[in-house]
Amino acid sequence: MSEAKEFLNRLNLAEKDYSGAPSTMCQGCGHDAISASIRKAFYDSSIDPKQVIKLSGIGCSSKTPAYFLGKAFGINTVHGRMSAVATGAIVANHTLLPIGVSGDGDTSAIGLGNFCHMIRRNLNFTYIIENNGVYGLTKGQFSATADKGTALKKGKINQNEAIDLCELAITMGATFVARSFSGDRKQLAPLIQAALAHKGLAILDVLSPCVTFNNHEGSKKSLKNIRAHLDPIHDIDFMPGAELIEVDYKKGSETEVVLYDGSIVTLKKLHENYDPMNKMGAILELNQAKTDGKFLTGLIYFEPNRPTFTEQLDIRGTALAYLPEDKLRPSIKHLDAINKKLSM
Amino acid sequence: MSTINDVNICIATPNGSGSASANNILFKSIFKMGIPCSSKNMFPSNIQSMPTWYEIRASSAGFGSRKDVIDVMVTFNPETGASDVGKLRENGLLLYDTGACEESWLSRNDIQKIGFPATELSKQIPNAKIRSKLRNMIYVGVISSLFGISREVLIAVLRDTFGDKPEVIESNLMAIELGSKWVEENQVTQDICTLVTIEGGNKGKILSDGNTCSALGAIYGGVSVVAWYPITPSSSLAETMEKYLPELRMDEDKNPTYAVIQAEDEIAAAGIITGAGWAGARAMTATSGPGLSLMNEMIGLAYFTEIPSSYFIVQRGGPSTGLPTRTQQSDILSMYFASHGDTRHVILLPHDLQTCFEFSKLCLDLADQLQTPVFFASDLDLGMNIRPSEPLELKSPSLNRGKLIHEKDIEAQGNQFRRYFDLDGDGIPQRTIPGNQHPKAVYFCSGAGHNADAKRSEDPGDYKELLDRLLKKNHTARLLAPQPLVETSETSRIGMISFGSSVEAVREARHRMNQDGIKTSHLTLLALPLSPLVKDFIQKHEITLIVEQNRDGQVASIVRMDWPELAQKIDSVLVYDGLPVTAGSVHRLSMEKLGGKLL
Numbered sequence: 001m002s003e004a005k006e007f008l009n010r011l012n013l014a015e016k017d018y019s020g021a022p023s024t025m026c027q028g029c030g031h032d033a034i035s036a037s038i039r040k041a042f043y044d045s046s047i048d049p050k051q052v053i054k055l056s057g058i059g060c061s062s063k064t065p066a067y068f069l070g071k072a073f074g075i076n077t078v079h080g081r082m083s084a085v086a087t088g089a090i091v092a093n094h095t096l097l098p099i100g101v102s103g104d105g106d107t108s109a110i111g112l113g114n115f116c117h118m119i120r121r122n123l124n125f126t127y128i129i130e131n132n133g134v135y136g137l138t139k140g141q142f143s144a145t146a147d148k149g150t151a152l153k154k155g156k157i158n159q160n161e162a163i164d165l166c167e168l169a170i171t172m173g174a175t176f177v178a179r180s181f182s183g184d185r186k187q188l189a190p191l192i193q194a195a196l197a198h199k200g201l202a203i204l205d206v207l208s209p210c211v212t213f214n215n216h217e218g219s220k221k222s223l224k225n226i227r228a229h230l231d232p233i234h235d236i237d238f239m240p241g242a243e244l245i246e247v248d249y250k251k252g253s254e255t256e257v258v259l260y261d262g263s264i265v266t267l268k269k270l271h272e273n274y275d276p277m278n279k280m281g282a283i284l285e286l287n288q289a290k291t292d293g294k295f296l297t298g299l300i301y302f303e304p305n306r307p308t309f310t311e312q313l314d315i316r317g318t319a320l321a322y323l324p325e326d327k328l329r330p331s332i333k334h335l336d337a338i339n340k341k342l343s344m
Numbered sequence: 345m346s347t348i349n350d351v352n353i354c355i356a357t358p359n360g361s362g363s364a365s366a367n368n369i370l371f372k373s374i375f376k377m378g379i380p381c382s383s384k385n386m387f388p389s390n391i392q393s394m395p396t397w398y399e400i401r402a403s404s405a406g407f408g409s410r411k412d413v414i415d416v417m418v419t420f421n422p423e424t425g426a427s428d429v430g431k432l433r434e435n436g437l438l439l440y441d442t443g444a445c446e447e448s449w450l451s452r453n454d455i456q457k458i459g460f461p462a463t464e465l466s467k468q469i470p471n472a473k474i475r476s477k478l479r480n481m482i483y484v485g486v487i488s489s490l491f492g493i494s495r496e497v498l499i500a501v502l503r504d505t506f507g508d509k510p511e512v513i514e515s516n517l518m519a520i521e522l523g524s525k526w527v528e529e530n531q532v533t534q535d536i537c538t539l540v541t542i543e544g545g546n547k548g549k550i551l552s553d554g555n556t557c558s559a560l561g562a563i564y565g566g567v568s569v570v571a572w573y574p575i576t577p578s579s580s581l582a583e584t585m586e587k588y589l590p591e592l593r594m595d596e597d598k599n600p601t602y603a604v605i606q607a608e609d610e611i612a613a614a615g616i617i618t619g620a621g622w623a624g625a626r627a628m629t630a631t632s633g634p635g636l637s638l639m640n641e642m643i644g645l646a647y648f649t650e651i652p653s654s655y656f657i658v659q660r661g662g663p664s665t666g667l668p669t670r671t672q673q674s675d676i677l678s679m680y681f682a683s684h685g686d687t688r689h690v691i692l693l694p695h696d697l698q699t700c701f702e703f704s705k706l707c708l709d710l711a712d713q714l715q716t717p718v719f720f721a722s723d724l725d726l727g728m729n730i731r732p733s734e735p736l737e738l739k740s741p742s743l744n745r746g747k748l749i750h751e752k753d754i755e756a757q758g759n760q761f762r763r764y765f766d767l768d769g770d771g772i773p774q775r776t777i778p779g780n781q782h783p784k785a786v787y788f789c790s791g792a793g794h795n796a797d798a799k800r801s802e803d804p805g806d807y808k809e810l811l812d813r814l815l816k817k818n819h820t821a822r823l824l825a826p827q828p829l830v831e832t833s834e835t836s837r838i839g840m841i842s843f844g845s846s847v848e849a850v851r852e853a854r855h856r857m858n859q860d861g862i863k864t865s866h867l868t869l870l871a872l873p874l875s876p877l878v879k880d881f882i883q884k885h886e887i888t889l890i891v892e893q894n895r896d897g898q899v900a901s902i903v904r905m906d907w908p909e910l911a912q913k914i915d916s917v918l919v920y921d922g923l924p925v926t927a928g929s930v931h932r933l934s935m936e937k938l939g940g941k942l943l
Contacts, residue, residue: 084615
C-alpha cells in the first residue's frame with residue numbers, strides 16, 4: 001500500500017491516470033515519445049485532467065491528443081486552424097488549462113497566418129509542434145520546416161529555406177519559446193511543465209523524427225542526424241510552485257526563472273552567456289545554429305508578465321461559457337431606452 | 345397633379361462629399377413630420393468621389409420598398425448629371441446647382457427644372473474648411489422650402505443628430521437657410537408634392553437599420569463570443585455590437601460578459617466561434633459572401649461534430665468581389681449546403697427590423713438547440729438601409745440552451761452520457777462542455793468519422809447512421825424554426841412567396857395586382873429548411889411565384905428538391921440587378937410569368 005502510494009502525485013493520481021487511447025502511430029514514431037513526455041509533465045505537475053482541454057489540427061501529430069489525458073475534453077479541429085479554435089475555446093473558458101498539439105505542416109504551411117496572429121495575442125496556451133519536416137499522413141511530402149538541402153525518401157532535394165518556427169515565434173512576440181527533441185524526455189518533460197505553468201503563450205517546437213518517411217540518409221531530420229547535431233543551451237529542471245513549500249529547495253548557482261504560479265525553472269548553462277530573456281541574442285543564436293547545421297534546444301526565449309489575451313479582454317471570474325442567463329441578457333429597461341433613442 | 349406625402353426624391357452626389365449627413369437630415373425630417381417614409385442608399389465600393397444615390401420615399405399608403413419612378417432628381421454630381429436627368433419621370437422635377445451644371449442636363453423639355461446657385465451661396469459659409477461639405481445642406485434647405493418641411497422640424501432633427509455640438513448645429517442650419525431663403529426670395533414653387541405633417545404619425549416608431557437591430561438582438565440573445573473580420577455589408581453589425589456591448593453587458597464588477605475578437609481573416613473568425621461553441625459559449629460571426637466561402641471548411645467541422653455556432657450573413661452582389669455595396673439574396677444555397685460532403689443547414693430569414701432583432705436571439709437559441717451552425721440571412725438592403733419600425737420588442741423571455749447537460753443531469757440519468765446518441769428520436773443528442781467534472785461527461789470531439797460514443801470510427805454502418813441522424817436533425821428543424829406567415833385569399837388561384845428584403849416590395853406589388861383585379865395569396869418565408877406549410881401553400885394554389893433577388897431561383901430549387909411533384913406548380917420572379925427590389929419590377933415580372941398561365 002505504502003509502496004504504491006509512492007507512485008501517486010499530489011492529486012493521488014498515478015501516471016496511468018494521464019494515459020489515453022492506444023496510439024496508432026508507426027512503431028518508433030517520435031510523436032509517441034512526446035505523448036509520453038506530456039503524460040509525465042501533467043503527472044509530475046499534478047494537474048487535474050478534468051481541468052485540461054486538448055486541441056489539435058490535422059495530421060499525424062494532431063491525432064496524438066487522443067493518446068494522452070483520456071479524462072480531459074479534447075477537440076481535433078481543421079488542418080491549420082487549431083490556433084483559431086483554441087482562441088475561441090480559451091476565451092469561452094479561460095479557467096481551464098489548454099494544451100495543443102500541431103505538426104509542422106499544420107503550423108508552418110496551411111496554418112501559418114493564424115499561428116502568427118495567435119502569437120500576437122499572447123493566448124494563454126501551450127502549443128506543441130511535433131516537427132518532422134514532412135507530411136506523414138499523406139506519405140512523405142516536404143513541409144515548410146524541411147531544411148534546405150534535405151532529401152526526400154525518393155531523392156527530391158528541398159531547395160527552399162526552412163521556416164524556423166522558434167525564430168518566427170520570437171519575432172511575432174511569443175513570450176515562451178522552446179525547442180526540444182522527442183527522444184530527450186529529461187529535457188522535454190520539464191519544458192512542458194514550464195510551458196504549462198507559464199502565463200501566456202508557450203511555443204514548443206519539438207523535433208520528432210518520422211521513422212517512416214524521413215529517417216533516411218540525406219534527411220536532415222532523421223533520428224541519426226538530429227541526435228548528432230543536438231545543441232542544448234542548458235540542462236533544465238522544473239519545480240512546480242506548489243511543491244516548493246513541501247521540499248527543502250536549495251538555490252544553486254544556476255539561472256533561475258520564476259514563473260507566474262511560483263514554479264521555478266532552473267537552467268544550468270551549457271552555452272556561455274546565453275540569456276533566454278534577450279530577444280535579439282536568442283535570434284542570433286538560432287541563426288548561428290542554423291549556419292552550423294545544429295539544433296539548438298532548451299528554453300530559447302522567455303518573457304514574463306505580458307498580459308494574456310483574456311486579460312486584454314478583461315475576462316475574469318466565471319467563464320463566459322458558464323455565465324447564467326441573468327448575466328447574459330440586458331434588462332428590458334435598457335431596451336426601452338434604446339427604443340426611445342432610436343425614435344428620435 | 346401635386347400629391348400629398350407621395351414623392352420619391354433621388355439625390356445624386358459623389359460619395360465622401362458630405363452628402364450622407366445632408367440626406368440623413370432630410371429623411372429624418374420627413375419621418376419627424378409623421379409621414380410614412382423609407383430611404384435607400386445606393387453607394388459605391390469606394391471612399392471618396394464615386395457616384396452615389398440616395399432615395400427618399402414618402403408614401404401616404406405606407407409602402408416602404410424602393411420606388412421605381414423618380415419624381416424629383418437632385419443632381420449634385422457632374423459625373424452622372426446627364427444620365428441622372430434621364431432617370432427622371434415625365435413632368436418630374438430637376439434640382440441642380442447653376443454653378444456646377446452642364447448644358448446637356450437641361451435639354452429635356454418634359455420636366456420641370458429649378459436651378460439654384462449652391463456653389464455661389466456656399467461662399468457665404470464663413471468656415472472655408474467645411475464649405476464644400478455644407479454645400480449639400482443647401483439642397484436640404486431648397487427642398488424643405490419647396491416641399492414644406494418647417495424650420496422647427498429641421499432644428500429638432502439637427503439637435504437629435506448633433507446633440508452635443510452646438511457649433512455644428514449652427515453651421516448646418518446656416519447652410520440650410522441659405523437654400524430655403526433663396527427659394528423664398530425668388531418665389532420658386534413646384535407642383536409635384538406637398539409634405540404635410542401627420543399628427544401622431546410615426547409616434548413611438550424607431551428609425552434604424554437591420555444590422556443595428558441584429559446586433560441588439562444578439563446582445564439580448566445572450567451572445568458571449570463574437571469573432572469577425574471586416575467586410576461590407578456586415579461590418580456595421582459587428583461594430584454596432586462593439587458600440588452597445590460595453591453599455592449593456594457589464595457585470596456588477598464592471599467586467600464584460602462578452603468578448604469581441606476582430607480576427608485576422610474569416611477562417612479564423614469561424615475557427616474562433618467553433619472553439620467557443622465547443623467550449624459552451626454562445627458564439628457568432630458576421631460576414632458576407634466572400635467570408636462565407638472562406639468559412640466553409642470550419643462550418644463542415646461544426647456540422648459534423650455538432651458544435652453550436654451562429655453565422656450572420658449580410659448578402660451582397662457576388663460572385664467574387666462582385667458588387668460589394670449592392671444587395672442580393674444569392675448566397676442562400678451557399679449557406680444551405682455550406683461546406684463539403686453531405687451537409688444541409690438551417691437558415692433564418694428576417695425581413696424587417698423586428699425580425700432582425702428577434703431572429704438574432706433565435707439564431708443563437710437554435711444553434712444551441714440543434715447543436716449545429718445556424719445561419720441568419722440578411723442582405724445589404726435590409727442590413728444597411730434606414731427604415732421606420734415599431735419599437736423593438738423582446739418576445740422570447742429566456743435563452744434556450746437545448747440539450748446542454750451538466751453534472752447533476754448525468755447523475756440523474758444513472759451516470760450515463762453518450763455524446764452522439766439519439767436519445768429522444770429527434771436526431772439531437774445531449775451535449776456536455778469542458779469544465780464538466782462528471783467522469784462520464786468527457787468526450788473527444790473529432791471531425792473524423794465517429795460513433796454514438798464519440799469514438800473514432802471508419803465503420804460503414806456508423807458513418808451512415810451518423811449522416812442519417814444529422815439529416816433527421818435537419819428535419820426536426822423544419823418545425824423548430826419559425827413557421828411561415830401565410831396570408832391567403834379564398835378566391836385566389838395565385839400564390840406568392842417572398843422572404844427577406846423582397847417582402848415589402850411584394851406587398852406593394854400584390855396591392856397593385858389586386859388593383860388590376862388579380863388576387864394573390866402570400867407566404868412570407870421565415871426559415872429554411874422548408875416548413876410543411878410551404879408545401880400546403882403551393883398545393884392550394886394553381887401557380888405559386890417565388891420572388892427572389894438572385895439569378896437562379898435558389899429557394900425555388902430547394903422547393904423542387906424537397907417536393908419534386910410540385911415542380912410544375914411553381915415559377916420564379918427574379919430581380920437581381922443589385923439595387924433594392926422595387927414593387928414595379930415584381931409587378932411587371934409577375935404579370936409576365938402569369939400571362940401565359942392564367943390570364
